[in-house]
Amino acid sequence: MEIFKDILKFSVVDVIDVILVALLLxxxxxxxxxxxxxxxxxxxxxxxxVWKLTEFLNMQLLTSIxxxxxxxxxxxxxxxxxxxxxxxxxxxxxxxxxxRKQFLKPFSFxxxxxxxxxxxxxxxxxxxxxxMSKTGALIVFERNNNLDFLSSSGDEMNIKVTQPIIESIFFxxxxxxxxxxxxxxxxxxxxxxxLPVNNEKxxxxxxxxxxxxxxxxxxxTDALALVVSExxxxxxxxxxxxxxxxxxxxxLNSLIKxxxx
Numbered sequence: 001m002e003i004f005k006d007i008l009k010f011s012v013v014d015v016i017d018v019i020l021v022a023l024l025l026x027x028x029x030x031x032x033x034x035x036x037x038x039x040x041x042x043x044x045x046x047x048x049x050v051w052k053l054t055e056f057l058n059m060q061l062l063t064s065i066x067x068x069x070x071x072x073x074x075x076x077x078x079x080x081x082x083x084x085x086x087x088x089x090x091x092x093x094x095x096x097x098x099x100r101k102q103f104l105k106p107f108s109f110x111x112x113x114x115x116x117x118x119x120x121x122x123x124x125x126x127x128x129x130x131x132m133s134k135t136g137a138l139i140v141f142e143r144n145n146n147l148d149f150l151s152s153s154g155d156e157m158n159i160k161v162t163q164p165i166i167e168s169i170f171f172x173x174x175x176x177x178x179x180x181x182x183x184x185x186x187x188x189x190x191x192x193x194x195l196p197v198n199n200e201k202x203x204x205x206x207x208x209x210x211x212x213x214x215x216x217x218x219x220x221t222d223a224l225a226l227v228v229s230e231x232x233x234x235x236x237x238x239x240x241x242x243x244x245x246x247x248x249x250x251x252l253n254s255l256i257k258x259x260x261x
Contacts, residue, residue, distance in 0.1 A: 116185040118260055119161045123183070124253045126166035127228050127235050136177075136230030137170040138210045140195070141260060142184035145221040151182055154193035161186045170228075180213065180225075196220055198241070207236075214238040224259055 028041075051066035123139060130137050140147070155176065159165055161183060169191055170177045179192040195213035203211060207229070214225035219241025227236045237244040237252055239259060246252045 118183060118186045120253055120256050120260070122161055122163040123166055123226070124249055124256075126163045127226060128249060129163075129167055130170060130228045131233040131235055134230055134233040135167075135170055135172060135228065136210060137166075137226070137228040138180040138195070138213060139166070139226040140180050140182045140193070140214075140217055141224040141226075141256070142182055142189070143222045143224065143260065145223065147182050147184070147190075147221065147223060150193050150195060150217070151190035154179055154182075154190045156190050157188050159188040161188060180210075180217075211236060211238075215241050218242075224256065226256075 047066060048070065051063065051070055054062040054066060118141065127137065127139075129135075140150075165188065166181075168174060169181060169188070176191040180195050181188050182190045182193055196216040197209060197212045198216035198219060203215070208231070210227045210229070214227045214236070215238055217223050218225050218238040222240075225238040227238070228234075229236070235249070235252065237246060237255065244255060246255055
């Protein structure tokens with residue numbers, strides 16, 4: 001009966017506490033879903049539960065061993081989960097202001113419904129044209145994480161996305177073709193952007209710095225990246241630091257639209 005009385009004493013603060021913990025676990029799951037980190041995370045939970053069990057059973061030796069491992073392991077966890085922690089902090093601390101505008105969008109009567117929707121069709125068409133001419137390109141789609149810290153490494157722009165604009169930026173004789181462009185809400189917000197390059201993953205030798213940069217930015221943030229290879233003309237799509245396999249450009253178009261929404 002006392003247990004039921006304690007349950008009935010559940011306050012509003014307790015409800016908020018449970019909701020916040022659930023949100024925290026949800027975001028952690030999103031960050032490590034589909035990665036090796038999720039197996040490490042499960043292993044840590046098992047060790048923690050075993051530690052508490054030995055503590056409950058008063059097994060002093062095992063308790064001290066597991067307790068010492070847990071305490072020292074905090075430092076190891078920071079090293080092991082460094083990319084995930086960085087991505088989580090970016091997700092929490094650099095929420096894109098444009099996403100907040102989308103939240104307020106239903107209350108705005110002056111904007112058209114599709115004003116801020118990125119024209120993926122135009123970008124894919126431009127990539128197809130550049131693929132045929134083997135024109136190298138690196139396009140980054142900003143999502144929740146604000147990429148202003150990367151935009152500052154290039155030339156800040158405010159150009160509406162169209163197929164001719166994308167093609168002209170990456171034209172080989174254009175002064176803007178070197179580096180990446182960042183697209184946010186149908187606006188090219190920066191060109192000639194320098195991206196972090198990932199040197200840890202083994203990728204085929206036919207892929208160059210553009211592909212490593214696409215892996216790096218999509219791994220460290222929640223951004224999406226498109227690469228047109230200058231060597232082969234192949235179009236590659238990256239999400240969460242991984243190649244995304246697709247059948248044709250129609251499927252690629254649908255994937256990007258789904259991921260942006």
